[in-house]
Amino acid sequence: MTDPEVVIVGAGPAGLVLAWMLQRAEVPYVLVDRQSREQVGTLPKAGMIEYRTVQLLRDQGFPLTFDAENRRLEFRTPTTSYVFDYADLTGDRPHYVFPQHRFVADLVGALEAEGAPLLFEHPVTHVDPDGPAITAGGTTFTPRAIVGADGAGSVVARALGDRVEVQDRPLASRWLVVSARTAPLVGHTIYAVHPRGYAAHLRRGPEETRFYLEVPADVSGADLDPDELRRDLAERLGAPGALDGVEISVDDLDLRTRMTAPMQAGAVFLVGDAAHLITPAGGKGMNLAVADAVELAHGLVAAHHGDRGRLDAYSDTRLPVIAATQGFSDWFLRVLSAFSSDALGGDSSAAFVDAVREGWVRRLRDDPLLARWFAHAYAGVDASP
Ligand SMILES: Cc1cc2nc3c(=O)[nH]c(=O)nc-3n(C[C@H](O)[C@H](O)[C@H](O)COP(=O)(O)OP(=O)(O)OC[C@H]3O[C@@H](n4cnc5c(N)ncnc54)[C@H](O)[C@@H]3O)c2cc1C
Structure with missing residues (x-):
């Protein structure tokens, strides 16, 4: 196989959105995942997608259809209850009910329809950030960029060692x-x-x-x-x-919470849960993963055409947004949790x-x-x- 320009590890929301954008921009890549096609995205995870994430995806031409909007939330305590219409307060920006497994299945289907290079049952066994080189399913690739979209236990992130600082709690x-x-x-x-x-x-x-x-x-x-x-x-x-x-x-x-800084080192880039973990309080993880992927894809496409500016700034662009979102989730967890102290x-x-x-x-x-x-x-x- 000819070496692709980009190897993406992980067929979760982050890796698949990135693949979708590289596919449309005709940047040569492969995506590898350790799971079978049937297994990917089957764990019960996110179920709501934010309005801005939907806008980001629609801007990239990804066809999305939803069964329902979620516009309100209700707080209940033993002594009070009230309904809070957040879509009304934000100028009509609801969530959409869209389970993550359906999102992943739709992305895989759309990519396969375009003949995308998705290699399932290809676990990554070795990453050399300096080569750069990566071995998955017995094949070694020497691409120009390696993207770790391989979730919370990321082998790509681990391979970066002390090139990055990890705050894990x-x-x-x-x-x-x-x-x-x-x-x-x-x-x-x-x-x-x-x-x-x-x-x-x-x-x-x-x-x-x-x-x-x-x-x-x-x-x-x-x-x-x-x-x-x-x-x-x-x-x-x-x-x-x-x-x-x-x-x-x-x-x-x-x-647990985790932040990795920077989210890139040399030819290696981290997106989604591979870079940061956020508690489910407020439902932010998948939305951050998609936004990382969109930003990185813009950088990789520009670099493919000879302009590295956006790619070099990827981590600096994303980290402030991620930190602010961690701050919200951390506060919301204290409101919700009996054990947060x-x-x-x-x-x-x-x-x-x-x-x-x-x-x-x-x-x-x-x-x-x-x-x-x-x-x-x-x-x-x-x-x-
Ligand atoms: C219970 C729960 C509820 C959640 N609720 C929400 C919510 O309401 N809203 C929200 O926005 N977020 C939510 N999240 C968070 C969200 O699910 C994650 O942030 C999201 O899955 C991150 O996507 P990702 O693509 O970065 O990683 P993942 O979805 O974890 O995908 C990683 C992929 O990498 C593959 N992989 C891993 N290791 C290797 C390897 N060595 N070689 C090859 N492939 C590999 C895996 O097979 C997997 O397919 C929730 C999470 C949980 C657990």
Whole structure:
């Protein structure tokens, strides 16, 4: 095989969006993924896509169709409840209900229809950032650029060693990811700020709903009685009995944050979860991954035509946006989480933490300036992409 100009590692949202743009710009590349075509994107992950991400993708000619918009969220605590119309406050910028596995499947389908070079079942076994060279599925490539879009356990990022600085922070909070075969309880997102821990209700489809249940970091979903879990979840959400008998599957999700700086070294570039991890509070990870990919693609296409300026500035362009988004997610996690003060190394009493959480919820309801800021940050209208 002739050496491609770019090797992309990972067929997640970041790698596939990058491939889509290089394909359209006729920049020679290959994309490798360790999983089979059927396996990629099957884990339950993101389910909502931001308005600005949709605009970015449509600008690149990617055909997107959605079943539903999500325009509102509701805060529920044991003493108060109110619905917050963030799309209204942001000049009509909703989220779109679009599960990540469908997004990945649509991207793979669209690329295959164009005869794109996607190599599944090609795990990367060696990366030489200086060569540069990369071995995947037994084949060694010597491209001009290697892109690590290989997610949280990125082998490409690890190969960079001390060329980059990594800030990695495990949090003391664990979320149980509960995928339920049931219609949504209401037509919007619910965030329950409960003393036993945070719980959430997120739309995924007509007969499919995602729930989160916060538990101490040493509790696993596998150890809990499913009936007890359903009961606790429904109670925290203020909807006792609503989940009785509903079919569920449960995964543990340990929260952590990570930032890598810079996001490039020589011929190697990192995008998406390979570069940064953000907690699911506020639903930002996939949206950041897509925005990284779009920016890097613009840089790679310009470099292909002899202008390296945008490519050289890639990390400097993306890091401030990522840091601001981490800041929002970190704050929102403290509003939602019963265990966030542990995560931050604090020793506040549970009663103090609960009072502060409820205080934020009331303030979001009563303070129009705070509400406006929150709506913009939540909908992703606060920063340039
Ligand atoms: C429970 C949960 C809920 C989430 N909810 C949201 C949300 O609501 N909104 C949001 O925006 N984000 C959300 N996220 C985050 C979002 O899912 C991630 O940010 C997103 O998947 C990142 O995309 P990516 O392309 O960078 O990496 P990934 O999707 O992880 O893709 C990486 C790819 O690289 C491949 N790979 C890995 N190692 C190798 C190797 N050695 N060789 C070859 N291939 C390899 C993998 O097979 C995979 O296909 C959520 C995440 C979780 C876990």
